[in-house]
Amino acid sequence: AQSVTQLDSHVSVSEGTPVLLRCNYSSSYSPSLFWYVQHPNKGLQLLLKYTSAATLVKGINGFEAEFKKSETSFHLTKPSAHMSDAAEYFCVVTEYTGTASKLTFGTGTRLQVTL
Amino acid sequence: KAGVTQTPRYLIKTRGQQVTLSCSPISGHRSVSWYQQTPGQGLQFLFEYFSETQRNKGNFPGRFSGRQFSNSRSEMNVSTLELGDSALYLCASSLALGLAGGLSSYNEQFFGPGTRLTVL
Numbered sequence: 418a419q420s421v422t423q424l425d426s427h428v429s430v431s432e433g434t435p436v437l438l439r440c441n442y443s444s445s446y447s448p449s450l451f452w453y454v455q456h457p458n459k460g461l462q463l464l465l466k467y468t469s470a471a472t473l474v475k476g477i478n479g480f481e482a483e484f485k486k487s488e489t490s491f492h493l494t495k496p497s498a499h500m501s502d503a504a505e506y507f508c509v510v511t512e513y514t515g516t517a518s519k520l521t522f523g524t525g526t527r528l529q530v531t532l
Numbered sequence: 533k534a535g536v537t538q539t540p541r542y543l544i545k546t547r548g549q550q551v552t553l554s555c556s557p558i559s560g561h562r563s564v565s566w567y568q569q570t571p572g573q574g575l576q577f578l579f580e581y582f583s584e585t586q587r588n589k590g591n592f593p594g595r596f597s598g599r600q601f602s603n604s605r606s607e608m609n610v611s612t613l614e615l616g617d618s619a620l621y622l623c624a625s626s627l628a629l630g631l632a633g634g635l636s637s638y639n640e641q642f643f644g645p646g647t648r649l650t651v652l
Contacts, residue, residue: 522567525575
């Protein structure tokens with residue numbers, strides 16, 4: 418079974434400072450990993466995905482994540498936070514059953530951005 | 533291209549009632565997945581439909597069911613509602629999710645805004 422652990426339930430940064438949201442995963446297979454963002458009262462939007470190509474993945478809005486197999490990590494970073502980045506972020510791992518796949522979500526990290 | 537739409541957006545029911553939620557995927561998408569989001573349990577996978585067939589199911593009781601129509605629209609039904617069923621129900625569509633024959637592939641899932649169900 419696959420699982421994903423988001424190490425921080427809440428992260429607070431000042432606008433203009435770097436963002437680091439941590440994610441560790443467990444997988445029996447070569448995983449596909451994703452980061453989604455959810456703004457209040459909105460659905461989820463895909464930020465970026467790793468599917469066994471380049472280990473450094475660039476996403477939308479300046480976010481990127483690095484897949485580190487040796488550390489089973491897929492941390493999300495952004496060099497400079499913006500107020501509009503305040504949202505909940507979910508790290509996701511896929512599980513393939515041969516004919517279908519299922520997403521397993523982390524518990525989420527709420528990012529707060531202050532002036 | 534229109535996004536994933538879910539109706540209704542908000543719903544209030546009482547214990548013991550049943551409810552049906554609807555999801556219209558992005559045109560051309562054949563896979564529809566449903567998720568339940570609660571503060572305590574987070575986001576949990578309910579089930580996934582592809583070409584009118586349920587391909588995958590999460591760990592929810594039989595009170596939760598779904599179906600998909602030939603136009604890929606999907607409905608989920610919850611019978612005998614309990615207080616704990618209060619949640620945001622999210623629907624996501626994709627072109628396809630997983631391939632048979634030992635290959636695996638991921639197509640991005642596009643999420644709708646959700647239906648917020650409150651059970652009193």
